[in-house]
Amino acid sequence: MLTRAEGKHLGEAIKSNVRSHCVGTTAVVYASDYLNKLTGERIERECKKQLDSGARALVIDFSDTELVNSIGISILLGIIDIAEKSGALVVFSDVNDETVQLFEMLGLTRHVVLAKDEQEAISGLATPPTQSHIIGH
Amino acid sequence: MNQERSAPVRQILGRVKRDEYVGRDAESARLIKHALRSAQQPRGVAAQSGGGLLVLAAPLAGVSEFLRQGYDQLFSRREVAPIYFALPRTGVTAVSAAIEFLNTFLLQYLAYRRDEPALCNLSLTLDDLIQLAPAADLTWIEEVVESYKRHRFGNNDSDLVRFCLTAPDRVPAQHGCFVMFDAVYLSNFADTDVSLASEIIRALTASRFSFTLAGLRREVLAAVERTGANTDTLEILRFETLAEADARELTTSAARRFNVALNDETRDLLCQQLEGSPFLIVALLQAARDKSVSLDSYFSCERLYVDELMGGWLQRYFSALLEQAAPEPEVRAAVIRLLCEAVPEGSRTASFAAWRKRLRLAGPEVAVLLRTLHVQELVNCDGENVDVSGGSEVWKDYLRTRFRLDALREPRALVVADVMAAALKRAPQSVARRYRSAASPRLRELVGQFNSQRVPQALFDYASFSASFTGATDEEVQAGIEEGPELQLPQVFHVSAGVSLSAELQRFGEENSVVARAFEKAGYTDASEVAWLVARLDSKLAADGLLVREWCERLRRLAQQLGFLRTQFWLISNEGFDEDALHVLREFAAYGSSQQQLDLLSARLNERVTPEPSAGAAEEFELVLPMGSDNELLAATAVEQVARRFQFSPEAINQIKTAVVEACINASEHSLSPDRKIYQRFRVENDKLVITIASRGIVPANIQGPPAAGKGLEQERQRDQRRGWGLELIMTLMDEVEFERVDEGTSLRMTKYRRRRS
Numbered sequence: 001m002l003t004r005a006e007g008k009h010l011g012e013a014i015k016s017n018v019r020s021h022c023v024g025t026t027a028v029v030y031a032s033d034y035l036n037k038l039t040g041e042r043i044e045r046e047c048k049k050q051l052d053s054g055a056r057a058l059v060i061d062f063s064d065t066e067l068v069n070s071i072g073i074s075i076l077l078g079i080i081d082i083a084e085k086s087g088a089l090v091v092f093s094d095v096n097d098e099t100v101q102l103f104e105m106l107g108l109t110r111h112v113v114l115a116k117d118e119q120e121a122i123s124g125l126a127t128p129p130t131q132s133h134i135i136g137h
Numbered sequence: 138m139n140q141e142r143s144a145p146v147r148q149i150l151g152r153v154k155r156d157e158y159v160g161r162d163a164e165s166a167r168l169i170k171h172a173l174r175s176a177q178q179p180r181g182v183a184a185q186s187g188g189g190l191l192v193l194a195a196p197l198a199g200v201s202e203f204l205r206q207g208y209d210q211l212f213s214r215r216e217v218a219p220i221y222f223a224l225p226r227t228g229v230t231a232v233s234a235a236i237e238f239l240n241t242f243l244l245q246y247l248a249y250r251r252d253e254p255a256l257c258n259l260s261l262t263l264d265d266l267i268q269l270a271p272a273a274d275l276t277w278i279e280e281v282v283e284s285y286k287r288h289r290f291g292n293n294d295s296d297l298v299r300f301c302l303t304a305p306d307r308v309p310a311q312h313g314c315f316v317m318f319d320a321v322y323l324s325n326f327a328d329t330d331v332s333l334a335s336e337i338i339r340a341l342t343a344s345r346f347s348f349t350l351a352g353l354r355r356e357v358l359a360a361v362e363r364t365g366a367n368t369d370t371l372e373i374l375r376f377e378t379l380a381e382a383d384a385r386e387l388t389t390s391a392a393r394r395f396n397v398a399l400n401d402e403t404r405d406l407l408c409q410q411l412e413g414s415p416f417l418i419v420a421l422l423q424a425a426r427d428k429s430v431s432l433d434s435y436f437s438c439e440r441l442y443v444d445e446l447m448g449g450w451l452q453r454y455f456s457a458l459l460e461q462a463a464p465e466p467e468v469r470a471a472v473i474r475l476l477c478e479a480v481p482e483g484s485r486t487a488s489f490a491a492w493r494k495r496l497r498l499a500g501p502e503v504a505v506l507l508r509t510l511h512v513q514e515l516v517n518c519d520g521e522n523v524d525v526s527g528g529s530e531v532w533k534d535y536l537r538t539r540f541r542l543d544a545l546r547e548p549r550a551l552v553v554a555d556v557m558a559a560a561l562k563r564a565p566q567s568v569a570r571r572y573r574s575a576a577s578p579r580l581r582e583l584v585g586q587f588n589s590q591r592v593p594q595a596l597f598d599y600a601s602f603s604a605s606f607t608g609a610t611d612e613e614v615q616a617g618i619e620e621g622p623e624l625q626l627p628q629v630f631h632v633s634a635g636v637s638l639s640a641e642l643q644r645f646g647e648e649n650s651v652v653a654r655a656f657e658k659a660g661y662t663d664a665s666e667v668a669w670l671v672a673r674l675d676s677k678l679a680a681d682g683l684l685v686r687e688w689c690e691r692l693r694r695l696a697q698q699l700g701f702l703r704t705q706f707w708l709i710s711n712e713g714f715d716e717d718a719l720h721v722l723r724e725f726a727a728y729g730s731s732q733q734q735l736d737l738l739s740a741r742l743n744e745r746v747t748p749e750p751s752a753g754a755a756e757e758f759e760l761v762l763p764m765g766s767d768n769e770l771l772a773a774t775a776v777e778q779v780a781r782r783f784q785f786s787p788e789a790i791n792q793i794k795t796a797v798v799e800a801c802i803n804a805s806e807h808s809l810s811p812d813r814k815i816y817q818r819f820r821v822e823n824d825k826l827v828i829t830i831a832s833r834g835i836v837p838a839n840i841q842g843p844p845a846a847g848k849g850l851e852q853e854r855q856r857d858q859r860r861g862w863g864l865e866l867i868m869t870l871m872d873e874v875e876f877e878r879v880d881e882g883t884s885l886r887m888t889k890y891r892r893r894r895s
Contacts, residue, residue, distance in 0.1 A: 034770060041608030067773065069798050070862040098791035105869055106862065 040075030160383030188347025193354035199415035320352035627655035682717025769801035810834035
């Protein structure tokens with residue numbers, strides 16, 4: 001079997017194709033217009049990379065996202081788990097109402113903070129919420 | 138059949154029109170090529186070079202029609218005179234069969250020489266034939282007839298048979314002829330005073346002209362060996378039942394010919410259930426025509442099948458076979474009992490002595506009986522032991538009904554109902570087997586192609602593969618795996634289905650486990666010998682530790698039973714393996730691959746991985762989307778337009794879109810679909826939108842229906858089963874949801890009311 005290092009080496013050749021940037025120790029990762037298995041896995045990979053690089057919080061921005069499917073959501077749950085294990089906070093920003101409804105149905109909103117937009121998410125992370133998980137919603 | 142020359146082929150002996158005859162292109166080409174030796178070789182050379190083509194046919198493979206089609210083709214080519222003779226099905230003596238051969242030979246020869254195909258179907262006396270003979274042939278034909286009359290009234294039957302069978306050799310060398318001897322019913326002549334089989338083989342192999350001898354493979358080969366003919370000069374053509382694509386084409390073509398309604402689903406069912414036998418397929422369609430039955434549902438197919446099995450054509454056919462083997466009713470009943478009672482697991486083989494004892498017959502009589510069954514491949518008999526596991530499923534169905542009716546004396550109505558129920562239950566399973574096999578590479582073939590090839594090691598290591606390539610496109614994976622270390626596959630010298638070695642594996646399906654015997658690296662030594670035990674796990678989700686441990690233990694038991702010293706386990710799970718499972722794989726030093734890895738490996742080993750699209754599916758005119766490529770978005774867009782037109786609220790529209798997306802994903806992920814298409818119908822009624830999403834294929838065992846009532850989404854999440862939410866999500870988003878198993882696939886019917894009901 002391959003060692004983990006060898007596996008990692010192979011993976012380096014692959015670009016995640018996910019837009020992201022860092023604000024201090026917060027990584028902002030942008031979801032695409034359709035969140036499905038492939039795009040979800042790309043976000044997951046990018047988030048892992050950011051956490052490995054020392055990010056203490058993740059903002060996943062859904063401003064471009066029009067549609068989300070259940071596989072995409074299951075991957076988001078995986079990201080939340082990974083972040084929890086790393087002690088990092090996760091904020092979802094700019095999620096449209098229909099997607100929020102889906103997240104609620106599938107229990108995501110219990111484990112994640114929602115913010116109106118990226119700006120609010122970043123500023124909210126600077127002063128963590130005390131009473132509500134939802135910022136601006 | 139293809140025809141190399143463009144001359145139109147006249148339908149003379151063929152019972153199926155030329156353009157309706159399906160498949161057999163390669164076999165036909167060989168037959169024609171062989172026949173033309175008689176026309177192209179210098180005369181007299183054929184006998185020395187050997188011109189025999191043995192057509193070894195599987196039972197019910199349709200070899201007689203194949204030869205008749207060959208006859209029509211050769212007749213139309215005008216290069217050599219074709220002669221087709223079939224031994225009669227009903228019992229006659231060797232002498233009368235030989236005389237009939239002589240008559241047929243002369244008649245067909247003259248039909249060819251005069252280019253009057255209609256003569257072939259006439260019944261003429263020998264004197265009539267002399268009258269028809271062209272001047273160039275008159276002398277030798279007169280001589281043949283004169284000699285025949287002398288032999289006919291002599292006292293030596295063997296001489297007469299030999300004379301008749303060797304008559305084609307009297308054709309002048311410049312004309313030549315090509316005899317196609319159809320000996321499918323050769324076993325009818327096993328007990329005649331003159332050994333007809335030996336006389337036929339001697340006559341043909343001694344001929345100056347090339348010939349074809351066709352018959353049941355077990356019988357023809359044995360007869361040739363018994364005769365002591367020089368097999369070095371004989372070519373062999375193996376004639377099997379139809380390949381899947383040809384069987385489908387034949388079924389469609391025959392249904393059209395008999396004006397029987399059929400659809401893609403029932404066509405596939407018939408092909409699968411009748412095991413590609415042209416004989417059985419055509420017979421069942423003929424029965425449908427005779428009874429004016431449409432075959433457009435599994436139900437109608439199985440009802441006709443059971444009718445035919447209980448008292449129709451199938452029953453008559455198999456009864457005739459049994460009667461031939463055991464003419465005495467008491468013996469026949471005992472045979473049925475023996476064949477049926479031995480069917481349970483572990484008791485498929487009985488000794489010859491046991492058969493003799495049970496039948497209360499002398500050894501030679503039992504030998505004849507078993508030989509008849511063996512030739513028809515209904516049992517496998519090596520002289521010492523009798524294995525009754527052979528025969529088609531149709532034969533086994535027939536046996537079971539006979540056993541229950543004749544031996545157990547069960548009421549006919551009960552047997553009919555039970556057989557019908559069993560057939561209906563089996564129908565989707567039968568088609569499912571085919572889909573499983575078509576939707577993924579055949580393990581046996583795949584492993585058989587290892588052949589010491591070097592492949593990326595990542596293809597057998599799910600842990601590293603998923604770590605490296607999760608979220609990568611196929612192109613990226615293709616490029617990435619080349620960078621890693623390689624694994625040299627062993628040289629596999631024997632592959633068998635796991636079920637053939639272990640009864641325990643039978644419940645997992647014939648195609649889902651493989652045992653391969655191989656040598657690693659160079660050298661055939663004990664140290665390099667290894668057995669690969671391969672299993673495909675049927676799971677939608679990533680396989681967990683428990684499942685993988687069960688399989689590893691199962692394979693280890695099997696390896697111990699079979700006495701394998703060195704083994705390599707390889708498990709394949711569609712969605713890969715979870716962390717626990719990976720630990721278990723490491724514990725057993727087993728390889729693990731996902732379907733994606735398997736597909737990549739298969740592509741590298743030049744295996745077929747793309748499911749064969751069903752014929753004609755692309756012509757359907759519905760809202761049909763190919764599975765994959767995010768095509769569910771197209772469906773979502775379409776349904777959005779429909780819903781908007783009927784003034785659904787934006788919130789409702791979004792819920793509908795999400796439900797449609799989930800339904801499409803479900804259809805793609807949960808079915809081994811033969812056509813890889815999703816069929817959608819959007820219907821607007823007064824106050825509601827009804828959406829039907831259907832796909833052909835099968836549903837894996839672990840998602841056979843909607844989730845159990847009361848099981849919340851959150852609970853599912855807690856179980857860490859983060860896939861398979863689709864159906865429950867749909868039920869939450871839509872007002873009514875109906876999940877339906879149809880004949881061959883699934884259909885999801887979802888309704889959304891414009892104003893949600895309270």
